[in-house]
Amino acid sequence: MNRRTIGLIAAGALGLAGGGAALADGKTVFETNCVACHGSGVAGAPKMGDAAAWAPRIKAGQAALYESALKGKKGMPAKGGNPAISDADVKAAVDYMVAQSGGKGGGDKAAEKAPEKAAGKPAPKEAAVPAKPAAPEKAAETPKPAPAPAPAPTQVAAAKPAAAPISPAAEVNAFNRLLKPAGKRNLPPTQDGIHDPANDGTQLLQPPMEAFKILPRSPGGNGVNWVQALESNKIAPRYDKADPNAAPVVMDLNIVREVKGSMPDVVYPHKQHTEWLDCSNCHPAIFVPQKGANQISMAAILLGQKCGVCHGKVAFPVSECRLCHSKKKDTITTGAAK
Amino acid sequence: MKPCRGAVAGAIVLLAVLQFLASPPARAEYGDVLINKRSEKEGMRPVVFPHWFHRIRFRCKVCHNELGFKMRAGGNDVLMVDIIEGKFCGMCHNGQIAWSPENCDLCHSGKPGLQTKIFGSHQTGGPGRW
Numbered sequence: 001m002n003r004r005t006i007g008l009i010a011a012g013a014l015g016l017a018g019g020g021a022a023l024a025d026g027k028t029v030f031e032t033n034c035v036a037c038h039g040s041g042v043a044g045a046p047k048m049g050d051a052a053a054w055a056p057r058i059k060a061g062q063a064a065l066y067e068s069a070l071k072g073k074k075g076m077p078a079k080g081g082n083p084a085i086s087d088a089d090v091k092a093a094v095d096y097m098v099a100q101s102g103g104k105g106g107g108d109k110a111a112e113k114a115p116e117k118a119a120g121k122p123a124p125k126e127a128a129v130p131a132k133p134a135a136p137e138k139a140a141e142t143p144k145p146a147p148a149p150a151p152a153p154t155q156v157a158a159a160k161p162a163a164a165p166i167s168p169a170a171e172v173n174a175f176n177r178l179l180k181p182a183g184k185r186n187l188p189p190t191q192d193g194i195h196d197p198a199n200d201g202t203q204l205l206q207p208p209m210e211a212f213k214i215l216p217r218s219p220g221g222n223g224v225n226w227v228q229a230l231e232s233n234k235i236a237p238r239y240d241k242a243d244p245n246a247a248p249v250v251m252d253l254n255i256v257r258e259v260k261g262s263m264p265d266v267v268y269p270h271k272q273h274t275e276w277l278d279c280s281n282c283h284p285a286i287f288v289p290q291k292g293a294n295q296i297s298m299a300a301i302l303l304g305q306k307c308g309v310c311h312g313k314v315a316f317p318v319s320e321c322r323l324c325h326s327k328k329k330d331t332i333t334t335g336a337a338k
Numbered sequence: 339m340k341p342c343r344g345a346v347a348g349a350i351v352l353l354a355v356l357q358f359l360a361s362p363p364a365r366a367e368y369g370d371v372l373i374n375k376r377s378e379k380e381g382m383r384p385v386v387f388p389h390w391f392h393r394i395r396f397r398c399k400v401c402h403n404e405l406g407f408k409m410r411a412g413g414n415d416v417l418m419v420d421i422i423e424g425k426f427c428g429m430c431h432n433g434q435i436a437w438s439p440e441n442c443d444l445c446h447s448g449k450p451g452l453q454t455k456i457f458g459s460h461q462t463g464g465p466g467r468w
Contacts, residue, residue, distance in 0.1 A: 003378045184368060185365075186366055187365050187367070189447070191365070191428070192365050192366045192367060192370075193366055193449070194366040194370060194372055194386060194449055194452060194457065195386055195447050195448060195449065196447060196448060196449045196450065198381055199383060199443050199446075199447050201441065201442070201443030201445075201447045202443075202447045202448070203445040204444060205388075205444065205447065206391060208388075208390055208391075211391070211394060212390075220371065220456075221368045221369070222367065222368045222390050223368075224390070226393070234421045235394045237393060237394060237395055237396050237397045238395065238397065238400060239397050239399065239400065240397050240400065240404070241396070241400050241404060241405065241429065241435065242435060243429060247370075248397065248399075275397070276393075276397045276398045276399065277397070277398050277402070277403075277405075278398050278399040278402075278403040280403055281345055281398065281399065281402055281403055281409070295418055309409065310409075312458055313369065313456050313458035314368075314369045314389050314393075314398075314458065316455075317458065318370075
């Protein structure tokens, strides 16, 4: 790994983490209000990250850009069409776009603003979600420990010069193109892409991370190990709609399904399932209750059949191979037994 | 309702939806169900049902057996009058077990234009990882 790569990753991490306080602020505003046009460049909007499209505009100066963003300019509606955003937030979004599109103005601005923000506001990114305090969850959201207010600004300043010139390329050749970085999982409802941020009720909904931070984590799905969460009494889901004391009817019966080839065999545990589900959720519609009577294949599971009715939708997804394929083959004969 | 702002917001939302369909993978929480069989036709935002939130409080069995929700996104024919009469979501959202149906915008909180579906599946947005 060369130094440039490290710089890039460090800058990326800062952008996501609380360290880039001022930038994160602008990013949120951008993602909720401006991305519709500036994300892909519709209606002649200069595309985010497109240095060539931004260069002439950036030359006009930061003040002129603020002016256009606040008052509107041709296809650009005032404040992106949402009069509810504060002037400061619009400016922060402009700074963010400029910084990501080859300009330095935003970066300097961000560095100036950082100390005041880091000291004064604990969670600037969540400013748009007043209903629920979310300060501690931010630390959990990113692997980086919560930055102490003092060193944060210097980190931003140090990372900036490296980040600004190479950021357009970084957008295209991001290290992970499809794998979601930690900061893009468990997003609050206002940013998750399916809730309408303009709806008042959206602000009142609980951000998933707030609930998940006290639960055992796992890499797939919600990022929560629901089996452990239940076993360790971190959650106490009711078994009856109204009666909190009703106890589930748990059946402890493992069914081993031998798998051809080198994959470990599948152990299907009734115990973990009957903690959550009723027999009639699976029998007989999904599985005939008889060992070996059901044809199950990975292809079917990936198509959402058999185990895939739940796994890949609500229960942990298919990426967690080892949770299902949990029985090591000890002898060669087990493979032949099928 | 401020009609003027509504129109602008509508246009933006439409663009946002185009954008959404065009490129970025859904960042919705795993297991969220978007229900839009009738809502938008009737002038409401689509409904977002969060599985993660409810499974912290109830076992699957409560909804999918006791209350009879079919395990299929869009598989239940839900009318608002039914909910107010205490069926479907209204079996709990009745002011006793959970807050009452008058909090329209807590349920009808989805982005207009989205289709009924569950947001689960592969984290990569690409094909399976094996």
